[in-house]
Amino acid sequence: PPLYKQRYEFVKDLVRKYKPKKVADLGCADCTLLWMLKFCNCVEVLAGLDICAAVMKEKMHRLTPLPADYLEPSERSLTVTLHQGSVAHKDPCMLGFDLVTCIELIEHLQESELEKFPEVVFGFMAPSMVVISTPNSEFNTLLPGVTVFRHPDHKFEWDRAQFQSWAQDTAQRYDYSVEFTGVGNPPTGMEDVGFCTQIGVFVRKYPQTRELVQCEKPTEAAYKTVFKAVY
Ligand code: SAM
Structure with missing residues (x-):
């Protein structure tokens, strides 16, 4: 299967395994992953965030309930919400999630956005689990025609050491553990380059401490809701 499908399947497998009730997908683009997760019966709340409203709207109709x-009607309730905004900003609508996914998002962030990202996702949203995927630049030599980056909008592409050191620092700062894996196997004899897509799975070490944080100044809304469906 194509690489993007392998990434979505990876997330779907995690959802089947850990059964999160509330899942948020950051940088959800055309909402394909959200649409797939709609069919996981454990999920009761799905939220998508993207900086680009137009891309979210492309296939948004797929998230509308069918006759x-x-x-x-099924036993479970399901609410799907899409928000326009940046992962560099905090918004209370992203609180209380069990799983937050960031699939091929971080390499699109400007330096200033990437700096704020850990505090927003791990510090503020603080879900029990975070999944981050990004290209593994070591694989690029195997990709024909890739000279600098795989995509012109990429601000950087990290090798495994760069991603893992960023992820480990982030995990340590916010009391998460992190494990690394990936999708897209290298061809036989080229195993040294690692997966085409590298993935970090972060798990929060301690139960929510959000109550403490909420005693501080409440955060104002920063995102704009562009879609909401209640099943
Ligand atoms: N997650 C999807 C997937 O795996 O197919 C889409 C990945 S796409 C390569 C990156 C997405 O991140 C784009 O839709 C882009 O608009 C979005 N994006 C870029 N900067 C962002 C930001 N600061 N906040 C939220 N989304 C952002």
Whole structure:
């Protein structure tokens, strides 16, 4: 299967395994991953965030309930919400999630956004689990035609050591543990380059301490809601 599908399947497998009720996808683009997660019965709240409203709207209709969803309502409730905004900003609508996914997002962030990202995701949202995927630049020599980056909008592409040191620093600062894996196997004989896509799975070490934080000044809304469906 194509690489993007392998990434989505990776997340879907995690959802099946850990059964999070509330999942947020940051940099959700055309909402394909959210649409796939809609079919996981454990999920009761799905939220998407992207800086680009136009890309979210492209296939947004797929998130609208179908007649069958009303004719044969299921036991579980499901709410799907899409927000326009940046992962460099905090918004209370992103609090209380069990799983936050950032698939091929961080390499699109400007330096100033990447600096704020850990505090927003790990410090503020503080979900039990965070999944971050990004290209492994060591694999690029195997990709025909890739001279600098795989995509012109990439601000950087990290090798495994760079991603892992950033991830480990971040995990340590916010009391998470992190494990590394990936998707897209290298061809036989080239195993040294690692996966095409590198993935960090972060797990929060201690139970939520958010109550403490909420005693501080409440955070004002920074995102704009562009879609909401209640099943
Ligand atoms: N996660 C999707 C996937 O795996 O197919 C899309 C990944 S796409 C390569 C990166 C997405 O991140 C784009 O839709 C882009 O608009 C979004 N993005 C870039 N900067 C962002 C920011 N600061 N905050 C939120 N989303 C951002």
